[in-house]
Amino acid sequence: MSSEQTEVLVVGGGQAGIAMSEHLTRGGVPHIVVERDRIAERWRSWRWDSLVANGPAWHDRFPGKEFDLDPDAFAGKEQVADYLAAYAGSFDAPIRTGVEVTSVRRNAGRPGFRAATSGGPIEARFVVAATGAFQTPIIPDVVPGDAGIHQLHSSSYRNPAQLPPGGVMVVGAGSSGVQIADELRASGREVHLAVGPHDRPPRSYRDRDFCWWLGVLGKWDAAAPAAGAEHVTIAVSGANGGRTVDFRRLAGSGITLLGRAGAYRDGVMAFAPDLAANIAAGDANYLSLLREADAFVERNGLDLPEEPEAHVLGGDPDCVTDPVLSVDLAAAGITSIVWAVGFGADYSWLEVDTFDERGRPRHQRGVSRELGVYFLGLPWQSRRGSSFLWGVWHDAKYIADQIAIQRGYLAYDEARQPTLPAPTPRIADALRGASRRGGPALATTGAA
Numbered sequence: 001m002s003s004e005q006t007e008v009l010v011v012g013g014g015q016a017g018i019a020m021s022e023h024l025t026r027g028g029v030p031h032i033v034v035e036r037d038r039i040a041e042r043w044r045s046w047r048w049d050s051l052v053a054n055g056p057a058w059h060d061r062f063p064g065k066e067f068d069l070d071p072d073a074f075a076g077k078e079q080v081a082d083y084l085a086a087y088a089g090s091f092d093a094p095i096r097t098g099v100e101v102t103s104v105r106r107n108a109g110r111p112g113f114r115a116a117t118s119g120g121p122i123e124a125r126f127v128v129a130a131t132g133a134f135q136t137p138i139i140p141d142v143v144p145g146d147a148g149i150h151q152l153h154s155s156s157y158r159n160p161a162q163l164p165p166g167g168v169m170v171v172g173a174g175s176s177g178v179q180i181a182d183e184l185r186a187s188g189r190e191v192h193l194a195v196g197p198h199d200r201p202p203r204s205y206r207d208r209d210f211c212w213w214l215g216v217l218g219k220w221d222a223a224a225p226a227a228g229a230e231h232v233t234i235a236v237s238g239a240n241g242g243r244t245v246d247f248r249r250l251a252g253s254g255i256t257l258l259g260r261a262g263a264y265r266d267g268v269m270a271f272a273p274d275l276a277a278n279i280a281a282g283d284a285n286y287l288s289l290l291r292e293a294d295a296f297v298e299r300n301g302l303d304l305p306e307e308p309e310a311h312v313l314g315g316d317p318d319c320v321t322d323p324v325l326s327v328d329l330a331a332a333g334i335t336s337i338v339w340a341v342g343f344g345a346d347y348s349w350l351e352v353d354t355f356d357e358r359g360r361p362r363h364q365r366g367v368s369r370e371l372g373v374y375f376l377g378l379p380w381q382s383r384r385g386s387s388f389l390w391g392v393w394h395d396a397k398y399i400a401d402q403i404a405i406q407r408g409y410l411a412y413d414e415a416r417q418p419t420l421p422a423p424t425p426r427i428a429d430a431l432r433g434a435s436r437r438g439g440p441a442l443a444t445t446g447a448a
Helices: 015-026 041-045 077-090 175-186 210-216 247-252 275-300 389-416 425-437 441-447
Strands: 004-011 031-035 095-097 101-106 113-117 122-129 150-153 167-171 191-194 256-258 261-265 268-271 326-328 334-339 373-375
Touching (some): 004 101, 015 031, 015 077, 015 095, 031 122, 122 389, 167 175, 175 191, 175 247, 210 275, 256 275, 373 389
Parallel strands (some): 004 031, 031 095, 122 373, 150 334, 167 191, 191 256
Antiparallel strands (some): 101 113, 113 122, 261 268, 268 326
């Protein structure tokens, strides 16, 4: 089967693929974006009903288009998906939906790559894996499937009515776990929440959102997480108009807080005795940001209202001072577990040599070890903000620049390729004669 030819193949039609397409379009680079579902499908079908963006509309967007919302509001998941689809349409992004890539391999003996897709083969000089950070939902192999407990990943959770009657254990206290646990408790469910290490920024402080503070304090541009904090989640939420995540408040609402989830045996799940330490570390992160913000205000002479009450933390609830180290799920009435522990990567379709022993991309700012292959949308790809809507746009610009540089080298090489010398009169006459006779013109070239 003949292959379609393009300069760049972008795999993934979410926020990363759209950002990549915009920069390639601006540079006049021929490209195709393929998406196995709809544009921004993860926002529509991999999120719960009440989800809103973690950042306000003025911040969590691409530079070229604002949301049709109050700038300080938090966009709902459908609004984000519609925004991305409209953005792609604004520059006629060449996105083909319903096309799945099953393999990408380097061509043998010639430049570029060949992709096998459900829409036919595509050959490209460069490939950008823009499938992002949320690929394979992780459900740890802890509670057996035959234990009689309904288990699902946070990406499959929609609303409280979806779950069978009874209590719910939510494992993971990042943005997703906290919002889901709070919603379940508000619906009348008994909820247990397993809390691991986390950062806990203020939702807002001194009349500015935490996104603004992380920006002016240079924290979004941090090139790498602190040692030991590579997998620390951020406990922040835009739900209910946006408010600071407070685990003491969650405990006060009736949620039982636990340490990190451990082994399961005979209906009983164990938990690490680290809840107090995790809460304390989150508090330290929170207070540290407040102090940095205060210093920034004073240093720059800003007229922002003081907020001394934000520095005051309440007392620890009983579940923190006297931690629960094991829970008999049946005795506690727990019938469901929501695993909010993140996602794994799946690049099985990308058959090139640029992955470590755990299947993670080896790259530098998205430029892979395999020449011609690039990644986009990875956490901490170039900075803290890389996997966020606005951050991926800036990373896409860098990748587009790298592709432009490589295209320049290739163009020079093609221009310098030796050309065949002009044929001598005798050869030219032979060629014209063969052509008139309808024979293979080049067959006579060996007679010279």
